[in-house]
Amino acid sequence: MVASLSREAEAPPSFWLDALRAAGTDDLRPRAPLTRNATFDVCIVGGGLTGLWTAYYLAKADPSLRIAVLEKHIAGYGASGRNGGWCSALFPTSTAALERSHGRDAALAMRRAMNDTVGEVARVTEAEGIDCDFVQGGTVAFARNAPQLAAAQADVAAAAEYGVDELELWSAEHVEGRFGARGTGRERPLGAAFDPACARLQPAKLVRGLARLVESLGVTIFERTEVTNWFSKRVRFRSALPDGGSVDGAVSATTIVIAVEGYGAALPRVGRHVLPLYSLMIATEPLSDDVWREIGIQHGETFTDYRHLVIYGQRTADNRLAFGGRGARYHWGSAIREEYDRDPRVFGHLQRTLVDLFPAATDAAITHQWGGPLGVSRDWRATASYNPKTGVALAGGYVGDGLSTTNLAGRTLSALIRDEQGPLTELPWVNHRSPQWEPEPLRFVGSNLGLLATGLSDAEESLTRRPSLAAKLMGPLTGH
Secondary structure: OOOOOOOHHHOOOHHHHHHHHHHHHOOOOOOOOOOOOOOEEEEEEOOOOOHHHHHHHHHHHEEEEEEEEEEEOOOOOOHHHHOOOOOOOOOOOOOHHHHHOHHHHHHHHHHHHHHHHHHHHHHHHHHHOOOOOOOOOOEEEEEEOHHHHHHHHHHOOOOHHHOOOOEEEHHHHHHHHOOOOOOOOOOOOOEEEEOOOOOEEHHHHHHHHHHHHHOOOOOOOOOOOOOOOOEOOEEEEEOOHHHHHHHHEEEEEEEEEEOHHHHHHHOOOOOOOOEEEEEEEEOOOOOOHHHHHHHOOOOEEEEEOOOOOOOEEEEEOOOOEEEEEOOOOOHHHHHHOHHHOOOOOHHHHHHHHHHHHHHHHOOOOOOOOOOOOEEOOOOOOOEEEEEEOOEEEEEEOOOOOOHHHHHHHHHHHHHHHOOOOOOOOHHHHHHOOOOOOOOOHHHHHHHHHHHHHHHHHHHHHHHHHOOOOOHHHHHHHOOO
């Protein structure tokens, strides 16, 4: 261990990480950096859930493997420690879109794999003693105007057609009788879709617990070790030393796994293959039992609605509302900076949206505000890929649906690396290659135009009570 706390230990980048340190269960002290050239069988770039799940399944399958994880900050510093805590069967690409591109059987296999992944995370965390507040209570997606209700009805109908989901359509009477999602004026709920394939969890507990678990299996995690480039069989890095200096070096490895998600935009070999899209969150103080009875969200349940500008929330184990959404603009050149993690305008919008959805939370104090980038590929499709000729594997492009998808990625990459053919390696996302994003200024203009269009689409539907024309026109740009 290094002698002093790093900057990220002094200022945890999310409520989830802050809660660990406040409880005294994890001081977030960085592990030692890698300070010399080294050789491993597998070198994993990125200490988030994709990298750690890959390390876990590789180590369990072959304990003789020498596996190293290189992380620029601390394990869970990125999206894995900042997300909404939904362990769901959501996948960035719809089943219908996968059917069009890969056929019905492949599309259904992908959907079943995502459903099974929720159970796999539950199984592993219980078997390995990772207490991450996992409770599977499903997702309630409120429909608050006619176009949203039509979207909910379409989702339930599609689930019935494919026969792999158990979505339910709830009536307005059921929603108003159980939830305090009253809204105001024209936005009172007209119904909701309920998807049981989702669990609430505390993401920092999961990623930090998984890091400790893989270490117990013989995996070495080097923190404050920034990867600057990689080639076939070789990774270059720069490590931060306790005295403020740095040291450069290289790792030789038969297999290299790239697991950096949105942060990969800053790396020369990823660059325009991923766009960092910011998503921000707020958390309230713990709410009283009376307030929770009015709100109606139970432990284990997550919630959203059918607006175009995505929102997501959960009831935390300590009875807070943790609520997030999109709305932060894309920054020129795919820039990623700490100051972009916080946007007062977006935080204000999130608080107003939360109160509009649940008026019982009107007086709830906001105790935490945070955010960070997630990874978006140009065609909004995630991938789990491996090239046996170069020995390079990668996974990402989850578009915010990565908390459970990372587990499927870890299992899939482990199978690909070990040349273990089976259902996982035949899934339609395996070895999918997305096109690059456009160069600037097209990327800047298009991304922020898409963001603007989503907000306008919601306003249009609220006013006209008809499906948004703006949303239809901008659908190809926003992944719909």
